[in-house]
Amino acid sequence: MSSHYEAPIREPLVLGEKSYHDISVDVGAPVLGKANKSWWIVFTIALVAFLWGLGCIIYTISTGIGVWGLNKTIGWAWDITNFVWWVGIGHAGTLISAVLLLFRQKWRMAVNRSAEAMTIFAVVQAGLFPIIHMGRPWLAYWVLPIPNQFGSLWVNFNSPLLWDVFAISTYLSISLVFWWTGLLPDFAMIRDRTKSPFQKKIYGILSFGWSGRVKDWQRFEEVSLVLAGLATPLVLSVHTIVSFDFATSVVPGWHSTIFPPYFVAGAIFSGFAMVQTLLIIMRKVSNLENYITVLHIEYMNKVILLTGGIVTVAYITEYFIGWYSGIPYENYTYLSFGAATGPYWWAFWALITCNLIVPLSLWVKKLRRNIMWTFFVALVINIGMWFERFDIIVVDLSKDRLTSSWTMFQPTFVDIGTFMGTIGFFFVLFLLYARTFPVIAQAEVKTILKSSGESFKKLRAEHGDDASHVQTIEEYPADAGPSANVEGKHFKSVFDDSTEEDSEKNQVDFEQYRGKIDNLLSGIGTFDPAVHKQDDLKKISGVGPVMEQKLHQLGIFTFEQVSRMTDREYDLLDEIISEFPGRAKRDDWAGQALTLKNKN
Template sequence: MHSEAAIREPLILGHKTYHDITQDIVGPIENKAPRGWYVLITIAGLIALYGVGCIMYLLSKGIGVWGMNKSVDWAWDITNFVWWVGIGHAGTLISAVLLLFRQKWRMAVNRSAEAMTIFAVIMAALFPLLHMGRLWLGYWVFPLPNQFGSLWVNFNSPLLWDVFAISTYFSVSLVFWYIGLIPDFATIRDKVTKPGMKKVYGILSFGWSGNAKAWTRFEEVSLVLAGIATPLVFSVHSVVSFDFATSVIPGWHTTIFPPYFVSGAVFSGFAMVQTLLLIMRKVMKLEAYITVKHVEYMNIVIIVTGSIVGVAYITELFISWYSGVEYESYAFINRATGPYWWSYWAMMTCNVISPQVFWFRKLRRNFAFTFFMSIIVNIGMWFERFVIIVTSLHRDYLPSSWNMFHPTWMDAGIFIGTIGIFFTLYLLFARYFPVLALNEVKSILKVSGESYKKEAAKHHHH
């Protein structure tokens, strides 16, 4: 009598063999891409081109083509920046933090989540550059030796901290991502037959030999990088939040911001991972690897971080009343009931109320519903940043300076453009890079146990 304890659902469905996995991941790179890929990249590419056009126009005319004014000096630019940085949080969290916690389910999603991080951080970095009045002097934010005398950057400025935080995060994420790609590039190199591709992937794989020593070093480096990357997950968005928290503006000057921003970032990052994975799963036929289990786990992260964000919103409201500070109190009353009330309630609905439906197991295991919710969450998180930035600035201390902000087509064009560029990069990644960490995924395949069971079942019947 054969008995088996069913402890966990398998992470990979459909009785795959090692060869199947290689075939599933490398196949789309070797062969012609599916039709859906061509459709998507055409759409994304066109939007990206439109965005590039808008950026060119902005650079030629000046920041005035955006809708800001003397009271609201930041609006969509910094909203988009914080939104993209936030999205760029999930990748490193999944690969570094979950690696340290030995969460094996991450293996199916970490590669594409990391790619998303890289591209999102690039999009984020665009905005602080574009929002500068004199972009051509942007390199002055680096502490470079210069011939202007003892001219140095201002280390007191949170914007300068941003420069360091974002660039550090970007470089560590990029290295971490690339190290993980090396053995997979080697697999592609060994498998493809076209000489050109063989050459390119040969270079990309840095001459990976696959011997035991290389693997040991690979795992050690991964752990070290995970150790370095983990604090960065928390530091980047904390530093971004300092842009606001260290200021004197009511609604910005808030000590709660660092943890609030980090959980919001993880929240929106996981939502974006869901958006991308659920599309890729279908287009690239990865149903066996990205399963309902992954979606459910990520939805649990969403509900936890969403609830933290909700607590933060309510804490802010409470403190604005409890502090007794006139300006602080007005800033929050104005958020909820002033001219921008709709953005506040869009934020509340999308970020706090709607993720609570994931308490229902049925809903958090539903692909279509999860996809819908992932979009909702990202809309909500965009509004969160809009609310913080615009509604705080548009009515601050002196009523004489109270003003409205109205976006222009350039505000919208550049934002939508970055979404196009982001998806274009992501689709190129999906086409030419191994979208799953295929060598890592092989380590969680229960191939011997499964084949034993198969054998046993055969004998049992005879």
């Protein structure tokens, strides 16, 4: 049907011969399977880092902020650097899920779930820093506008720091419901596919009883669209407000009017770098290379190029204006000749190298599509964007208007430990997520399968744009068995060891015995490939490949079915397959199958 048409020049977004069922299987696999060794190793490292950071946080809170390397001149350093860095990283998730939804970009569907997860986990890390920085985090509720014992002295709504409180909490909570609403159908898929009763219960609760009614889907799509419309200005507002923390001050280098757009671009820049870092690993570990393809990586690299370009222009503007203003104080801001040659020259050049020079390599298509190089560039950008915030905060403060108070910042082990701890915490959350959540929005990917799937694109290339996309139905076993057995691919393996002619000869005449087959199956139960697993019936002595094939044709696939056979079923079987009368009973197939079933 032509409604699935997509220009052939567009590369496929889903590789391989995938059916809807394959998508469920591939997305469900990391959740339903067991964790491998590398997962445990990385998880342990992350957990150790997290616990170390937790120790540093407890030490800070119990002793006081004095344990950090702050001094009288530099009263903000790593804590706010880390805060802005983490908030910035969060922005890519919302950009992918909201802005790209409004632009109807199909490639977002494979990456939005993980990007949103990254957003939420990153904002959680970001939120920690202002709370720790309060010094007395148990009084954190003072930032809320609630009546209090000081004659109702309200919070200051003129302050960008309070705007931050509202912006970050709105951002976190809206991202969370956006994420969760999108997760409902995917949790439901896991709930309906898992065999473990425990998982069924848990995912039943998590999926909120999602049933997939047509009305639910209609509302779901509308809600997603409206949330995307709300989240788009929201994400722009969040980093705008974060930049106000600096831009509304009077510190040279901070009170810059280009901060809002420049911070937003920088946030998306660093966020996409983090998405690349995470997804390049995840697609490999969770075997999702067919869904998160090189094309996805290239698209994200293009966003990095664009936002990196905006950031570059902003840097040059800052540098130029600092010089052009002729104000001597401006010569000590983080983007100035003074900074490039001063004591923080290494921080200045780290910023320039990581954010300006290295990303330029992505203009080369070969490098943009090179996964290893992309991974390297993403790491470099992550570092560079951390330095950007460090430079803005520490370099600008280190040389203020009073020459006598010029100083440097020296982080203590607590500063470093807390930062490492949040990285550990972030990865702990992300790794747990990767094992328990459907990491790809499978319901959404299914909607683009026919337009952007490789096999469907091939189908159209070979048979014209009007080729039917209705899955070919191979009626098998005729119409005697349950229709869940229809899809040819489930049974391909059955015929692998016999040629076409053999199987022709071995065909059971269904029409003749139809009633009896139904009767037989009603006694032993039907096989449903969606919930049952096929057993190797050849393990039963007396069942060879030919007999197994015949049993399969009748719709018997599992030990469980065979084990339910009684005299009545043996007789029916003998009537249908007349070659070895009495054999099944003599060999006691039911008893054997019961033993084999219990062994499994």
